[in-house]
Amino acid sequence: MALEFLKRIFNPNKVEIELNEIQALILRSRPIPYFGTVAIIEIKDAVAARQMLQKLLPIVSSAEDWHKNEGASVTLTFTYKGLEKIGVPKESLETFPESFKEGMADRSRFLYDIGVNDPKNWERVFKRSHIHIAAAIIANNEEAWKSKLEEFRSKLADNRGIEVILSHNFSVSEEVKNVFGFRDGISNPEIEGSGIEVPPGFDRPLKAGEFILGYPGEAGTIKPFPQPEVLGKNGSFMVFRKYQSQVAEFNQFVKENSSSPEEGELLAAKMVGRWRSGAPLVLAPEKDDEKLGDDLQKNNDFSFKDDEYGKKCPFSSHIRRMNPRDSKSFVLEDERLHRIIRRSVTFGDIVPPDITKNDGKERGQYFIGISANAMGTLEFLQKQWANDGNAQNLGTEKDPVIGVQDKDALFSAPADPFIKRYRGLQTYNIVKGGEYCFIPSISALKWISELP
Incomplete structure (x- = not known):
């Protein structure tokens, strides 16, 4: 684990983005080892879902201490249908990219998801249009994971306006190998302005706007992002695929x-x-x-x-x-x-x-x-x-x-x-x-x- 920290050195003088506003998953390395849970949630009632979100907010992790990479982190993400279902105004929904609005299954022609990968062959839960929230709890030790998972579940308890339609636990030892037996997750780009201090021999960090909305990218311009600003800025997009x-x-x-x-x-x-x-x-x-x-x-x-x-x-x-x-x-x-x-x-x-x-x-x-x-x-x-x-x-x-x-x-x-x-x-x-x-x-x- 020490080697991972040698690679990712934090320099507070190089912070130029709002770490306390950005969800931790974007900047925090996957721990070594790691324990966690992926959960997919369906919204049945918008008011109840917003109440759930208010309860979950205190345990959602920001990237303020991304470099420490300790304990457990909680991430919450929404699909387009999820934002729609929870009540985000139409004028805001219209500012999201068209590919995001369509969703992964309907973009299969652009993903080369054909043959065995065709959405018609996907697991039933992914064929439905009821995937609204995708959450992840990831920790660097089993005790922290179990504790945070229990806290997460308690926030959802007795809420009939939502339903957990998939929950999957996972864990990997210090070797961090995939099921083929190969070391996994070695190469990742770094974000300029996050406080990262990159040692010689590594690629220079990429401009923050390539990964975080509301900041200049490699071209020096800020790309359009969802509106109002409070909704879009410091957010990002995530692709989620089960193999x-x-x-x-x-x-x-x-x-x-x-x-x-x-x-x-x-x-x-x-x-x-x-x-x-x-x-x-x-x-x-x-x-x-x-x-x-x-x-x-x-x-x-x-x-x-x-x-x-x-x-x-x-x-x-x-x-x-x-x-x-x-x-x-x-x-x-x-x-x-x-x-x-x-x-x-x-x-x-x-x-x-x-x-x-x-x-x-x-x-x-x-x-x-x-x-x-x-x-x-x-x-x-x-x-x-x-x-x-x-x-x-x-x-x-x-x-x-x-x-x-x-x-x-x-x-x-x-x-x-x-x-x-x-x-x-x-x-x-x-x-x-x-x-x-x-x-x-x-x-x-x-x-x-x-x-x-």
């Missing part, structure tokens, strides 16, 4: 395309772009380096400029597609404009590499991505970088980890003397549901709770 991971199928593909466990580990690393420890292939191209993977100062301090031909880290690997850094072969404008803060959480047990039969258990990830333009960013990443090979001159190749694979899907890994090509990939992370959410500021939550 079911097909780990046994992933393991089977690796086994079928390798002649030894060592060769299999290299192929798996080539698909992800990192070894299971978190060590990037660019810095450890031949074998895993656990010391490097554990070093949070060094495991993200790299670029692709010295791997011009992709022989260390393939162009189609997951991390190279999702954050191309300075890949010369990419057809793109500024990759910094497509960054998203990830606060994703894993649920279910890790499946060892030798397990190749699906046991049918629920395991995967709740993808949580935050940006002032979260809807547009996710739609770009999904449709262009994850599922379109043209940006990397790779034809029909998809992201091997999150792509929606076609029949006879291909993954290629440049090598000497020839490119290695592997066929028969499946969709290894299947979308089971999701929604677009608005993260109101602390003052906006109070404003909503006091609507007439």
